[in-house]
Amino acid sequence: MIKITIPSLPPEEFSPNARIHWAVRGKAANRAYDDVIALVSEQGWNQAPIAGAHISVSWGVKDRRRRDTDNFVARTKPYIDGLIKAGVIADDSRFHVRYSFTWHSSSVPETVITIREEA
Numbered sequence: 001m002i003k004i005t006i007p008s009l010p011p012e013e014f015s016p017n018a019r020i021h022w023a024v025r026g027k028a029a030n031r032a033y034d035d036v037i038a039l040v041s042e043q044g045w046n047q048a049p050i051a052g053a054h055i056s057v058s059w060g061v062k063d064r065r066r067r068d069t070d071n072f073v074a075r076t077k078p079y080i081d082g083l084i085k086a087g088v089i090a091d092d093s094r095f096h097v098r099y100s101f102t103w104h105s106s107s108v109p110e111t112v113i114t115i116r117e118e119a
Helices: 022-042 069-075 078-085
Strands: 003-004 051-059 097-105 110-116
Touching: 003 022, 022 078, 051 078, 069 097, 078 110
Parallel strands: 051 097
Antiparallel strands: 003 110, 051 110
């Protein structure tokens, strides 16, 4: 199992409602990849990529505003792709990964991602 906490919510540039230039989205993706890779490296991950995984994502917010969960699922894509680039998971297709998404209260905005190996 590996658990990383990213000290922000997923990039707004990946919202399905975002109307931005592709290059701006690309820069946001690269920042997200770098964040995930750095957090994985801090934990000393040096195992082979997980072929079958359950990825649990929880977004931490400090208020009770209504938020659209399916938009946040889309916004989380660069973090999941970062797990592939960091060598944590082999593939993010439906054949290799199961997902769960939830919200939690937090004093600061954050995204907590937990990856567990499944048979």
